[in-house]
Amino acid sequence: MIKPNKLAKNNFLSSLDLSTDEVLHILDLANNFKNKKLNIDLSNKVLGLIFDKSSTRTRVSFQVAMTRLGGTTIDLNPSTSQIGRGEPIKDTARVLSRYCDVIAIRTFDHLDLEEYAKWSTKPVINALTDLEHPCQALADFLTIKEEFLNFKDVVLTFIGDGNNVANSLILCGALLGVEVRIACPKGYCPNPLFIKKAREIYKNENMLRITNDPYTAVSGANVLYTDVWSSMGQENQKEEKDKVFNGFTLDSDLVGKADQDAIILHCLPAYRDKEITDKVFESKKSRIFEQAENRMHAQQALLSCLLS
Numbered sequence: 001m002i003k004p005n006k007l008a009k010n011n012f013l014s015s016l017d018l019s020t021d022e023v024l025h026i027l028d029l030a031n032n033f034k035n036k037k038l039n040i041d042l043s044n045k046v047l048g049l050i051f052d053k054s055s056t057r058t059r060v061s062f063q064v065a066m067t068r069l070g071g072t073t074i075d076l077n078p079s080t081s082q083i084g085r086g087e088p089i090k091d092t093a094r095v096l097s098r099y100c101d102v103i104a105i106r107t108f109d110h111l112d113l114e115e116y117a118k119w120s121t122k123p124v125i126n127a128l129t130d131l132e133h134p135c136q137a138l139a140d141f142l143t144i145k146e147e148f149l150n151f152k153d154v155v156l157t158f159i160g161d162g163n164n165v166a167n168s169l170i171l172c173g174a175l176l177g178v179e180v181r182i183a184c185p186k187g188y189c190p191n192p193l194f195i196k197k198a199r200e201i202y203k204n205e206n207m208l209r210i211t212n213d214p215y216t217a218v219s220g221a222n223v224l225y226t227d228v229w230s231s232m233g234q235e236n237q238k239e240e241k242d243k244v245f246n247g248f249t250l251d252s253d254l255v256g257k258a259d260q261d262a263i264i265l266h267c268l269p270a271y272r273d274k275e276i277t278d279k280v281f282e283s284k285k286s287r288i289f290e291q292a293e294n295r296m297h298a299q300q301a302l303l304s305c306l307l308s
């Protein structure tokens, strides 16, 4: 029977903290958890959750994942703890690592997450920063693997803002050898260092394409993925971004240019008739709610490895 292996790195701050084999191992474990073929006991283990931004899926899927493993979670509300009053991260991290066995953090600046990891003596998980959303990418590729059984010849097209979700897709896609195409407006491209890093991992420039034309990007693709145009923390840019992203809505026209068996993914929350039409969102091709469920299975797998 498959067992969780210890990961080479103590933290999961970036998709790049895992090797290809480790991603495949986590996806394998997640599949076993999902099919109730694996029972791991993490009783007495405590996951601390810090959310400086809102969350439904990440918060609840971590809570349920930990409960299913026999452990518990503490959801630290920044506004009712000293975190919101400005206690230094290095102090909070040192205190929490004396109570908790692992800490998942959602915050704005990725450097703040790294500061937690620097001072914590327990594993730190990225539950989303402005730069990356690596837990989301694990669930995304689990959903893709369920659909296509392996990653060979799968083309994943992301249409939207090249920020956290796109960045993690690029990196995890490179580790798994999945061809990734990003269609974004000018000025909203993914992180250039990640593009460079992904191309080094692929050892093939053509496996990652960045374009400003959604039609070129979706042509023949197997997975069409989109995300909100205005991310958390960008509420004041909404009007401007709605204008800039005009033409980047995932609609039936774009879907018609993809492979006929293409599936639709969205990390959620979704804004209908902005980044995706209701028709596409609700279509038979959508695997959006499988993807949301997979957050929980992938995180059960991740937690089992980090705490093994």
Ligand code: CP
Pocket (backbone or CB within 6 Å): 054, 055, 056, 057, 058, 059, 128, 136, 267, 268, 269
């Ligand atoms: N996809 C995702 O991370 O959702 P939440 O913001 O609800 O956690």
Ligand code: NVA
Pocket (backbone or CB within 6 Å): 128, 163, 164, 165, 227, 228, 230, 231, 232, 267, 268, 269
């Ligand atoms: N890019 C989005 C992802 C939400 C899960 C955001 O940062 O708000």
